[in-house]
Amino acid sequence: MNELTTLERRGMAAISTPGGKMLIVAADQRNGMKAVMHDAPNGPSSITTEQLSDAKADLVRFLGNAAPAILLDPEVALPRVADEGVLARDTALVVGLDASGFDTVDGLQYTNFVAGMTPRKVRELGGDVAKMLWYVRPDRQDAQSRVADEIRELVTACTAEGLLLIVEILVYRLDGETEAEYAAAFPSLVIESARLAVDCGSKVLKLQYPGSAEASALVTEAAAGVPWAVLSAGVDHETFIKQVGIAVANGAGGAMAGRSLWKDSLAVSAEVREQLLTTRALPRLQELEAVVDGLLVAS
Template identity: 30%
Template structure:
């Protein structure tokens, strides 16, 4: 793919991309940046969970799953700095962190206002040594805040370019007020919105698209989901894209992953589908639960390797030796 070979300005991002990937170019990320919905697995009354308890829970899981993931998606509250300080996020494992602020609701859902976390910047994230910035965008192209969201992403693209760190954008569809999200019309709209979002945000210059699965695997609608996944890949036009797991079961997620890998996705950033059932469990069940998580991560990477393509094909030594010659550093980052 030429996206990462367009000039010396790409080198910083290229290095970061290799750090969040496997040696053969697949992005196998365990997402453990979940906020209050993670705490609720420790205690249904999540307000009683202390910061220390959240950190212990997340870092113990990170340490046990690190050999099975190419990167971790971690939060700035309980797991990013703590994982670096303790060394539980190994030097060989990439670090991605979110820059968004999520509005948690008492019923377990989230508000749909796209916003940046206060006092948390691309510069801080890069300075900490993280390898990528992730931004959730609540997305409806017909929403009143659609243009604001476009401008927000444009600003992040410029900021990430300036600091040479990849930007991962995660557009999330949500139903309009009064709309039944399970209706056939809403499901079709969601699919169309996810495909359109790929082209929309890739066009703004993002580095990685993190997409929901664009369809369902029920009611005989798998063929439509396959077509939509291919449409997302076409809209990405060579920009790497990965799939999130959402709140579905692992069995559903692995079927979805095979479909998007066949369509062109190069990876996953999965959380609950992997570790649900291993958080807040009695110690007597923990060993078996963690082993199940490890097996799931290994199986997902095997699915990528069997069905997908790596995010880029590295040029040969001869190409680089002839094309990148002495003096390149003098031109680096020059306009």
């Protein structure tokens, strides 16, 4: 197990429920968030940065503040929600370092940092914890690969800053790989990505649901004591809470939910947005917390 420093333990506590499980509302999406703001008069492409910033502020105000932590981006949401006092004092701030999109090199996908972002900048923005996304194909990348070097470098830099880093891993289908081939490989890709990330020093993982109770147990084994949280990956709420229940029962340490909570609750209209977030998204968050803490079994 990759041991946490005292400061990293404090960060871990800040993003966890009273029951000790991670629970983070993910709201660092940019283009993806525009895409679900269904009432834009001329479509998502017409939504301005100011409108998106307003939506993110309301998402914090009416949903994120009810969670232990919220994940936000440093391009649109920050530093506004901190400077204007929108973010509640008891809600931890996780700052995403990854820029939208990715580069492709020799058939492999690589994310980029938001320009100017460093562990120190996370602190300057008021962040308690950092998050970085990497795309990984462990059947094509090993401990000597570029992605492994990037993970090791950022883990080291964050530790030096006293900042807990959540390492998010997404596996993906290669060009020329059929859907059936990818589906068959998917559980092992998630499992082996967890193993690679931990070998590179990762102390907290954010991973896709690997598909079953058996695969979840194998992820836990591969993580070797490093806590891992399930990401929602755009599935609906009902599907996600079932996945989370299975994963937590087999060793997962919590959940990080984005679109499964709010994808049908965002709007350009502030009035509609508040109504949907409070009557639709917030009850979902409360249900998810109960499942994460083992107080409710998802049916």
